[in-house]
Amino acid sequence: MEKFLLKYFTLIRVVIAIAIGIVVSIFLIYLISQEPAFSLKSFLLGPLLTRSRLAHLFETASPIIFCGLAISVAFQARQFNVGAEGSLYLGAAVGTAFAVSTNMPAFIHIPLVLLIAGLAGALWAFIPGILKARWQASELVSSLMLNYVAYFLGLYLINYHFRDKEAGFLVSYQLPQSAWLPQFIPDTRIHYGIILALVFALLVYYFLYHTTTGYEIRITGFNERFARFGGINVFRVIVLCQVIMGFLAAFGGMTEVMGIHRRFLWQNSPGYGWDGVIVAIIARNHPLLIVPASFFLSYMRVGGRVLNLMSDVPAEMVQVIQSIIILLITAEAFLSQLKYRITVRQAEKGGAV
Amino acid sequence: MSPFLQSIFSTEFGFAIFRVTTPLLFAAIGVSISNLAGTINISMEGTMLVSAFMGVLVSAFTGSLILALLAGVAAGVALAAILSYFHLRLKADIILAAIALNIFASGITVFLLYLATGDKGSSSSLKSMLFPEVHIPLIKSIPVLGTIISGHNVMTYGAILAIVVFYIITFKTPLGLRIRAVGQNPNAAESVGINVNRTRMWALMLSGFFGAFGGLYLSMGYVSWFARDMTAGRGWIAIAAATLGGCMPLGTFLASLLFGAVNALAIYFASLQFPSELIALIPYLATVIALTIYSAQALRKRTRKVAEAKRVGKITEVKETKESS
Numbered sequence: 001m002e003k004f005l006l007k008y009f010t011l012i013r014v015v016i017a018i019a020i021g022i023v024v025s026i027f028l029i030y031l032i033s034q035e036p037a038f039s040l041k042s043f044l045l046g047p048l049l050t051r052s053r054l055a056h057l058f059e060t061a062s063p064i065i066f067c068g069l070a071i072s073v074a075f076q077a078r079q080f081n082v083g084a085e086g087s088l089y090l091g092a093a094v095g096t097a098f099a100v101s102t103n104m105p106a107f108i109h110i111p112l113v114l115l116i117a118g119l120a121g122a123l124w125a126f127i128p129g130i131l132k133a134r135w136q137a138s139e140l141v142s143s144l145m146l147n148y149v150a151y152f153l154g155l156y157l158i159n160y161h162f163r164d165k166e167a168g169f170l171v172s173y174q175l176p177q178s179a180w181l182p183q184f185i186p187d188t189r190i191h192y193g194i195i196l197a198l199v200f201a202l203l204v205y206y207f208l209y210h211t212t213t214g215y216e217i218r219i220t221g222f223n224e225r226f227a228r229f230g231g232i233n234v235f236r237v238i239v240l241c242q243v244i245m246g247f248l249a250a251f252g253g254m255t256e257v258m259g260i261h262r263r264f265l266w267q268n269s270p271g272y273g274w275d276g277v278i279v280a281i282i283a284r285n286h287p288l289l290i291v292p293a294s295f296f297l298s299y300m301r302v303g304g305r306v307l308n309l310m311s312d313v314p315a316e317m318v319q320v321i322q323s324i325i326i327l328l329i330t331a332e333a334f335l336s337q338l339k340y341r342i343t344v345r346q347a348e349k350g351g352a353v
Numbered sequence: 354m355s356p357f358l359q360s361i362f363s364t365e366f367g368f369a370i371f372r373v374t375t376p377l378l379f380a381a382i383g384v385s386i387s388n389l390a391g392t393i394n395i396s397m398e399g400t401m402l403v404s405a406f407m408g409v410l411v412s413a414f415t416g417s418l419i420l421a422l423l424a425g426v427a428a429g430v431a432l433a434a435i436l437s438y439f440h441l442r443l444k445a446d447i448i449l450a451a452i453a454l455n456i457f458a459s460g461i462t463v464f465l466l467y468l469a470t471g472d473k474g475s476s477s478s479l480k481s482m483l484f485p486e487v488h489i490p491l492i493k494s495i496p497v498l499g500t501i502i503s504g505h506n507v508m509t510y511g512a513i514l515a516i517v518v519f520y521i522i523t524f525k526t527p528l529g530l531r532i533r534a535v536g537q538n539p540n541a542a543e544s545v546g547i548n549v550n551r552t553r554m555w556a557l558m559l560s561g562f563f564g565a566f567g568g569l570y571l572s573m574g575y576v577s578w579f580a581r582d583m584t585a586g587r588g589w590i591a592i593a594a595a596t597l598g599g600c601m602p603l604g605t606f607l608a609s610l611l612f613g614a615v616n617a618l619a620i621y622f623a624s625l626q627f628p629s630e631l632i633a634l635i636p637y638l639a640t641v642i643a644l645t646i647y648s649a650q651a652l653r654k655r656t657r658k659v660a661e662a663k664r665v666g667k668i669t670e671v672k673e674t675k676e677s678s
Contacts, residue, residue, distance in 0.1 A: 032468060080448055082452070127641075131641070131644075131645050131648070134649075135645055135648045135649040135652055136648050136651075136652050137641075137644050137645045137647075137648035137649075138592075138596065138644065138648070140395070140448065141589060141592050141593050141596070141640070141644055142641045142644055142645070144586070144589045145586070145589065145590075145593070145637040145638070145640045145641045145644075146637070146641060148586055148633075148634060148637040149634045149637045149638050149641070151634075152630040152631065152633050152634035152637075153630070153631075153634065155630045156628055156630035156631055159628075159630065160628055160630075274456070277452060278456070281449055281453075314463065314464050314467040314468075314473065316460045316461075316463040316464040316467070316473070317460070317464055318460070319456055319457070319459060319460025319461075319463075319464075320457060320460040320461050320464060322453075322456060322460075323453040323454065323456040323457030323460065324453075324457070326449065326450075326452070326453035326456070327435075327439055327445065327450055327453045327454075327457075330439070330445040330446055330449040330450055330453065331439050331443035331444065331445040331450075332443065332444035332445060332446075333442065333443045333444040334443050336444075
């Protein structure tokens with residue numbers, strides 16, 4: 001039992017952090033709701049109860065997986081670029097602009113639009129990357145500022161040049177059918193984006209853990225000076241990991257546009273980039289763990305929406321719970337006393353550990 | 354003269370610069386003081402939000418400005434206290450913990466706003482109060498300068514005062530000396546008996562304290578309500594301003610003023626026939642450019658120093674200087 005605890009200590013810590021988060025949410029619901037039992041049920045079981053909510057779970061998870069993967073590549077190199085949001089927004093806007101102004105068969109159009117969006121996002125993420133690598137400008141601050149710039153640029157592009165004036169509200173023209181990602185489960189909006197997200201999770205895993213460049217990214221994150229000493233081109237790694245981040249985020253954003261809305265309708269930035277930061281922290285930047293972490297976050301999101309709709313508790317409670325979970329997961333010393341005690345006891349019992 | 358240039362050179366524009374600079378300045382002081390101790394507080398966005406919200410809430414329910422001020426400051430300091438507990442005691446990465454706190458602040462303020470008013474957008478249904486405007490008797494009557502300098506919100510003068518306080522704390526008190534020592538080299542500071550963690554805790558608390566005033570000004574001076582995520586990136590711009598100002602009092606002041614001017618310019622641009630989206634992005638773009646120029650110069654200075662040292666032969670191996678965070 002204790003050996004098991006030690007082996008999976010990190011995972012157990014994450015589970016405990018999540019459990020604490022859920023306990024806090026139960027507490028909050030009982031504190032403010034008029035019918036706590038019903039509210040609690042909506043929050044915890046709500047996402048499973050109807051077919052459309054279950055579908056929502058998958059629909060919401062797929063852009064989050066993309067952004068989680070994006071952020072994890074940058075964070076693995078300890079580049080705190082949080083520009084996934086901006087890359088996603090601007091990339092999707094550029095992709096939409098390209099899609100509505102071209103016409104070609106679907107089997108070319110779909111990959112091409114995704115690629116254009118991805119490249120636009122990559123180009124955007126290249127800016128903080130090169131500023132960091134060349135002049136050591138903090139990528140955290142510059143990527144944050146560029147998120148705002150990307151948001152306004154994307155908004156300008158859509159509202160001034162690709163706005164559908166007959167739609168009645170501020171949206172782009174509808175994409176031509178050849179650029180629609182098919183939805184493959186009847187009566188839901190689950191589209192091929194989720195399949196692509198899972199494929200990319202495997203690809204990113206392979207890239208980070210089984211290729212030389214991936215190794216260089218991880219080593220740079222582990223110890224930049226050591227990486228430099230070992231002959232790794234740190235400059236290249238810093239730029240590359242952020243470019244990949246931008247590509248993945250924009251690609252994921254575009255799948256959502258092509259699979260669900262079929263036009264660009266984000267007048268506010270959708271926030272998936274920040275969700276990506278959250279799941280990257282929960283999954284400790286591991287590409288394969290990003291998938292369950294994203295489903296967990298998606299579950300809380302859908303639960304929050306149900307809660308908002310069915311009861312008197314606002315959905316923003318979910319944000320509060322998320323932040324508590326992240327805080328506990330990032331706290332290295334949280335439960336370390338426990339680990340220490342178990343290690344000592346094991347050592348005393350069996351000699352070598 | 355074109356109407357645009359006319360408005361730029363008007364006294365209203367000079368007045369607007371100070372108005373826009375005030376929240377940035379408070380936040381930038383907060384960031385500076387934490388960065389001097391080597392623990393940069395990037396949860397300024399969250400600090401300002403909770404303070405702005407608490408100020409509005411308490412002033413609406415108690416009708417007391419003093420209580421609102423106290424509550425706002427307490428909220429800002431509390432957030433900083435959480436950050437310092439998680440970073441210093443529980444060894445959380447300060448950037449990730451601060452990101453979490455920003456999410457927390459954004460969520461908890463809307464959550465409580467909804468409970469208090471039934472509205473998730475803004476607190477316009479609450480009768481919250483404003484900090485008073487101050488008309489300085491003599492200066493008021495100086496022709497041009499008077500209209501620019503006098504008649505501001507009391508918080509704006511508070512921000513100028515805060516720069517002085519920041520200077521005194523940093524350079525004239527034992528705490529300031531310890532903060533700078535810890536920031537330069539924590540090991541050396543520890544070896545002469547300075548409690549590194551406690552010093553950093555104080556620095557973080559002070560950053561929350563200063564940031565709180567910025568938040569209070571936003572909701573009780575700049576405008577008269579609280580709106581969700583009303584900080585709109587000011588906490589981040591403040592980080593850039595602090596970096597640009599080298600985290601020193603005068604530098605921080607000038608850098609904040611620069612960003613304030615760019616912001617005010619963007620507001621004035623809006624009167625022209627020009628897409629508002631493209632105007633709104635100016636301050637953020639300016640921040641990136643300024644940050645890059647500053648970083649490039651700092652880097653050049655460092656490499657020159659290293660080259661100099663190598664040439665003189667004083668040192669053969671040079672330790673890499675601390676990463677600019």
